[in-house]
Amino acid sequence: MPAALLLSALLLSPPPAPPPPLPVPPADPVPALLDGAGIGYEVDGDGDYRVVFSWAQESRTQLVFVSGRSEEIAGRRIREVFSPAAQLEQAPDAQTANALLRDSRSRKLGAWEIAGDVLYYVVKLPEPLDAELLELALSVAAETADDREIEITGELDAL
Numbered sequence: 001m002p003a004a005l006l007l008s009a010l011l012l013s014p015p016p017a018p019p020p021p022l023p024v025p026p027a028d029p030v031p032a033l034l035d036g037a038g039i040g041y042e043v044d045g046d047g048d049y050r051v052v053f054s055w056a057q058e059s060r061t062q063l064v065f066v067s068g069r070s071e072e073i074a075g076r077r078i079r080e081v082f083s084p085a086a087q088l089e090q091a092p093d094a095q096t097a098n099a100l101l102r103d104s105r106s107r108k109l110g111a112w113e114i115a116g117d118v119l120y121y122v123v124k125l126p127e128p129l130d131a132e133l134l135e136l137a138l139s140v141a142a143e144t145a146d147d148r149e150i151e152i153t154g155e156l157d158a159l
Helices: 002-012 030-036 094-106 131-153
Strands: 049-055 060-066 071-073 076-087 111-115 118-126
Touching (some): 049 131, 060 131, 076 131, 118 131
Antiparallel strands (some): 076 118
16 A cells, blocks of 8 residues: 555656756857957957057067956856967976066966966956956056067067
8 A cells, every 4th residue: 555655646746847947158248348449359260369469669569369268166257368478499497487486476467377388478357357357458468478578589579
């Protein structure tokens, strides 16, 4: 009899609720922010937004990228703005690495990173972004990376 009661209870109970729908990721805000600020860009093969800063007086340019995707940490979204400063022939020596760490310590927005054989200046921003903060990050990354490129290469404008 207990088995019959259990079977009856199972048959009479309502079906389980369907799982909640997966949240739709928000639209990428970067194109609208760049367009609204009048900043020209291209989307590269990785989906990153490529911006070229130009300084006519110095006859120099500097590439800056806004990551095409954000990453999550502790429930917050983080977006990277990064600018290559130099292609490194070899790993930096201890003195150079120490100088980069000390320079990063003195910066209020951004820090030096090495990825592969490239030295980058990287700013990590929490989302949601606003145009003013994105413009500031782009400008800081471009100027800082270009200044370091001059230090490393002389006047070469390779990146």
